[in-house]
Amino acid sequence: MIAKEHRHQAALNAYLAQQPQLAEEIAALSAHEQRQQIEWAFEDTASERGLQPWEYALELIAETPEQLHAMRLETHREVAEALGMEWEEYCQFNGITE
Template sequence: MIPKESRNELALDTFIKAHPHLLEEMKELSAEDRQQQILWAFEDEAESRGLEAWELALELIAR
């Protein structure tokens, strides 16, 4: 079993790799702000799919 923190990191990494334009848009932000923006984009993606963020995380890491 993958620890929760590792699952979240893996899901966010998978998400950002599928949306490289987000990193380009955020390149001027600090690392902390970039992480927050990625998290918000991830949560927005989950919401747009009618999922909770944890459900999207599970979907992404199950691939």
């Protein structure tokens, strides 16, 4: 499994690999502008799919459905902790089943 701090970049890399037309369109831009364009296109695609960018990122990098489920739960647990909510309450509020 990819370390948390590297997941977003790995997802962007996977996304760009699936978008050869985008890579071609942005090739003449500076590295900074390329990163921005990739990020914006990634976020637009996530939105079109009805997902938050973090959810789409996990879908792109998960190697198995089980790994995707585990990474989603891990992220939700972090959010619950940050909000100071009990895990069970958070799960009920967000319709999450383990």
